[in-house]
Amino acid sequence: MRGLPGRGGPPLDLDDSGSAAHLVSRRHAWGVALAVVALAATDYIDRQIVVSTFPYLKKEWGLSDTALGALVTTVSISIAVCALPAARLADRWGRVKTIVAMGGAWSLAALACAVSGNYAQLFGARSLLGVGEAGYAPAGAALLSGYFPQRLRATVLSVFQAAGPLGSVLGVVLGGVMIGRFGWRVTLGAFGVPGLMLALLFLKVRDYRTPAVPGTTTHGTGTDRDKELTAHQLHFQQPRLTVTLRELFRSRTAVWCYLGGALNLVVLSTLYTWLPSYLSRAYGLSSSQAGVRAALFILAGFVGSIVFGHLADRCAATRPRHRLMVPAVLAASAWGLLFTAFGVLGPGDVQYALVVAAGLPVAAALGTAPAAVIDVVHPSMRATAVGMAALVQNLFGLAVGPLLTGVLSDAFGLGKALAVMPLFCLAAAAAFRLGSRSYEKDLAAVSGDGPVATPPGTHEMELSR
Structure with a gap:
């Protein structure tokens, strides 16, 4: 891909001087961002496309809504279990190497889903899909946070996280179209090969080094920061576990963002998983029709x-704490729209319009929450911090929504379940509000950490060697 930094030349260095400049040229930075988003989109296609197969799996294997929801929940649990170890691997082994390994792993797992012979095998393959995905978000977010200045961090990470809704849209729409023509097996495995090819593309992307944290040891060749190192000599900081945990939970802001992001994702994962089924049951739509209409909600996200x-x-440019007040206000508004749609109204045009409108604010925290976490931790632990966020958000957010909704649906009906679940948005709003109160203090504590301000063209010269 033209515009991606190649591996020729010395690795990129970050120090603790702070900067308002891009680490590399804007063209290179956005080229990397495009590649990261493209691979992330295939991640969410592979994760979300299974919902289009629910009617067929329910009929072929006689599955309950709880069992179907578990096919989504197991991915989130696997991510939660593996996220922190995989994130530490990214900070120690390298963000780019982790992206290649994880992207390849989940793509192979997607192919395994296509050849599953029964529910247990499909459940196992879906679990392995989550293992492969566990390290990608931390590594990708950490890579982008180094390539872009802090003042653009929420914007850039929101673009990265927007790959989730984008991939989910493609998964639901393409899954709805493909399932009737090719069957559920081809549908589940269709994007394994493209994902594998995109993962291998990252072999051409350069990584960067970060400054050490007190209590950190380093491994690599050479210690002179002025010495030019080739790509294979790149080394990364390796904090002790106690140092890592202290840094991850030192900031109150980070803790509230972990929790707020998880609570918000309970609702988001619920609707991404169950809205196609609700539209099919309540509106009498076919799988492809329900997928297209559900895709509008996801596209709004x-x-x-x-x-x-x-x-x-x-908003943070005028006062930093507003970076978290924005998702707080929007999470509360999402609850109002969704409760009115499912708790007050019945199936119809007005209900559907409110649900689609709710897709805008319900996804507002996707990039903002991890951006705030990265803001308040040391740069050498960015991937690990995002990994901790992924652990909490998957275990207490993405894993909860689909399964809990399936349980409530089996007991009370899907419509009532969807009316209750948006309450988690109110809890998310409270968490972000509390996080905003400590954000400015925590940001000041690490204000010296960031990319090095370099004259225009400096890294271009290094990359062209």
């Missing part, structure tokens, strides 16, 4: 993630 992430950055 894609737009909302980017627009409101940028809004959070703009």
Whole structure:
């Protein structure tokens, strides 16, 4: 891919001087961002496309809604279990190497889903899908946070996280179209090969070094920061576990963002998983029709993630704490729209319009929450911090929504379940509000950490060697 930094030349260095400049040229930085988003989109296609197969799996294997929801929940649990170890691997082994390994692993797992002979095998393959995905978000977010300045962090990470709604849209729409023509096996495995090819593309992307944290040891060749190192000599900081845990939970802001992001994702994962089924049952739509209409809600989330992430950055320019007040206000508004749609109204045009409108604010925290976490931790632990966020958000957010909704649906009906679940948005709003109160203090504590300000063209010269 033209515009991606190649591996020729010395690795990129970060120090603790702070900067408002890009680490590399804007062209290179956005080229890397595009590649990261493209691979992340295949991640969410592989994760979400299974919901289009629910009617067929329910009929072929006689599955309950709880069992179907578990096919989504197991991915989140696997991510939660493996996220922190995989994130530490990214900080120690390298962000780019981790992206290649994880992208390849989940793509192979997606192919395994296609050849499953029974529910247990499919459940196992879906679990392995989550293992492969566990390290990608931390590594990708950490890579982008180094390539872009802090003032653009929520915007850039919102673009990255918007790959979730984008991939989910493609998964639901393409899954709905493919399932009737090719069957559920081809549908589940269709994007394994493209994902594997995109993962291998990252072999051409350069990584960067970060400054050490007190209590950290380093491994590599050479210690002179002025010495030029070739790509294979790149080394990364390796904090002790006690240092890592202290840094991850030192900031109250980070803790509230972990929790707020998880609570928000309970609702988001619920609707991404069950809205196609609800539209099919309540509106009498076919799988492809329900997939297309559900995709509008997910597409609204894609737009909302980017627009409101940028809004959070703009508001933070006047006062930093507003970076978290934006998702707090929007999470509360999402509850109002969704409760009215499912708790007050019945199936119809007005209900559907409110649900689609709710897709905008419900995704507002996708990039803003991890951006705030990265803001308040040492740069050498960015991937690990995002890994901790992924652990909490998957275990207490993405894993909860689909399964709990399936349980409530079996007991009370899917419509009532969807009316209750948006309450988690109110809890998320409270968490972000509390996080905003400590954000400015925690940000000041690490204000010296960031990319090095370099004259225009400096890294271009290094990359062209």
